[in-house]
Amino acid sequence: QVQLVESGGGMVQAGDSLRLSCVASIRTFIYNNMAWFRQAPGKEREFVAAIRWSGGIRYYAASAKGRFTISGDSAKNTVYLQMNSLKPEDTAVYYCAATTRLNWSSSSDFGSWGQGTQVTVSS
Numbered sequence: 001q002v003q004l005v006e007s008g009g010g011m012v013q014a015g016d017s018l019r020l021s022c023v024a025s026i027r028t029f030i031y032n033n034m035a036w037f038r039q040a041p042g043k044e045r046e047f048v049a050a051i052r053w054s055g056g057i058r059y060y061a062a063s064a065k066g067r068f069t070i071s072g073d074s075a076k077n078t079v080y081l082q083m084n085s086l087k088p089e090d091t092a093v094y095y096c097a098a099t100t101r102l103n104w105s106s107s108s109d110f111g112s113w114g115q116g117t118q119v120t121v122s123s
Helices: none
Strands: 004-007 010-013 018-024 033-039 046-052 057-060 068-073 078-083 092-099 117-122
Touching (some): 018 092, 046 068
Parallel strands (some): 010 117
Antiparallel strands (some): 033 046, 046 057
């Protein structure tokens, strides 16, 4: 069973930046896609960003586009989420996820999940 371990969360002010990291216990190339999701208190988990290793294709939620950047370093088995211009509404637990599926449509298509890292943005 692969392990995904997130880090980099914290408490920041609106407008600040954070970079989240997700380290996989096995080589990331076995996964076609890796992604970041988030869940705020009282809300459902939502998609933030994803990267397809083949071709480096990136996908973003509308709320993340222009402010967040997902990237990966296969040599380090690591995926990053650079978050800039953070807003209070970005406050959530951020989860890293991985799937061997080439195509995915929802969080249920991701079979491996990390434990999450808390991001809190104050106004």
